[in-house]
Amino acid sequence: MKLKSGIVWFLAIILVFTLLAVGSADSETESTYSDSTSKPISSTAPNNVEDKPTSEAVKEVPSKPDLEVLNDSYKSGEYSSSIIGSVKNNTNKTYSYVQVEYNLYDDSGAQVGSTFANVNNLEPGGTWKFEAIILEENAKSYKLKDVSGW
Amino acid sequence: MNYITNIHSKLCYILMILLYNIPLLLGGLIYLAFRPIDLIMFDWVKLIRLQYIIGIYRVEIHDFYYILPYYVIYSLPTGLWAYSFVTTISIIPIAKNYRKYMFALSLVIILGSEIGQYFGILSGFFDLADLTTNIVFVILAFTTIKIKEWVK
Numbered sequence: 001m002k003l004k005s006g007i008v009w010f011l012a013i014i015l016v017f018t019l020l021a022v023g024s025a026d027s028e029t030e031s032t033y034s035d036s037t038s039k040p041i042s043s044t045a046p047n048n049v050e051d052k053p054t055s056e057a058v059k060e061v062p063s064k065p066d067l068e069v070l071n072d073s074y075k076s077g078e079y080s081s082s083i084i085g086s087v088k089n090n091t092n093k094t095y096s097y098v099q100v101e102y103n104l105y106d107d108s109g110a111q112v113g114s115t116f117a118n119v120n121n122l123e124p125g126g127t128w129k130f131e132a133i134i135l136e137e138n139a140k141s142y143k144l145k146d147v148s149g150w
Numbered sequence: 151m152n153y154i155t156n157i158h159s160k161l162c163y164i165l166m167i168l169l170y171n172i173p174l175l176l177g178g179l180i181y182l183a184f185r186p187i188d189l190i191m192f193d194w195v196k197l198i199r200l201q202y203i204i205g206i207y208r209v210e211i212h213d214f215y216y217i218l219p220y221y222v223i224y225s226l227p228t229g230l231w232a233y234s235f236v237t238t239i240s241i242i243p244i245a246k247n248y249r250k251y252m253f254a255l256s257l258v259i260i261l262g263s264e265i266g267q268y269f270g271i272l273s274g275f276f277d278l279a280d281l282t283t284n285i286v287f288v289i290l291a292f293t294t295i296k297i298k299e300w301v302k
Contacts, residue, residue, distance in 0.1 A: 005243065005244075006242045006243060006244025006248065006252075007244075009242040009243070009244075010239065010242055010244075010252055010255075013235065013238050013239060013242070014259070017231060017235050017259075020174075020178070020231055021263065024181060024185070024189055024190075024191060024227075024228075096201065096202045096205045097187075097201065097202075097204070097205025097206075097208065097209070099187060099208070101186060113220075115215075116186075116212075116215070117212075118205075118208055118209050118212055119209060120205055120206055120209050133216055135216055145186075146186070146188065148187055148188070149187075149205075150187075150196060150201045150205065
């Protein structure tokens, strides 16, 4: 009897920790945004994340993402550097939480870290000016990984 | 008198479960604070409608992301979970000769998850720091169990 209850306890504990392991895995859900090109941090000029339409642009206008990174650029400070930019909520709902994530790369293109910024209560049509601090001294370029929220 | 002793031992048992699971909670809080929100864990947060609270928590604690060492955010949580796992296993009411099999299986699960990642059997990235942390925390857990037995 004691053995049986012990096994039940053991299996229950394994179940809890398996759930934790599963929970710490990546979800299959798609990102709101992903960009395949990285940007050098030497430039201080704002980088427009979205491609600007040209006169030869296709007539069909793509629908805007729910959360849109309007621009981002590198800012060098006295004690630290950061990525600054703005995110717009293109929906009619208030996001109680929004975050923007960037991957950081060195000269060789190897990832040396990541950074993110977040905010609460982004209103419909509202714009959030973010600043994500870069601590990695060897970071030479950055790439937007994701802008997401709920 | 027996009744009081019984209650006292039950209270001690509950207290022990709580103490052993503080590292589990701490590891979970580190994950919820600093890890990307595309983890399955955050789908559960939405499922139980805690996203508003977790959102506030993430924003309020965000500055610690720049202060805490990389190791604390990315390796320590699994070590804390390994500690909780082994110590919680130790309080299962079961005969001692079966307990060693449980510990053996626990070690296979904890260390096997990292080694499985190394060989590409399990999803995720193998990290030597994670493996080392898990081993250190498993040793710490066994030390705690031994100390508890000596105190008894």
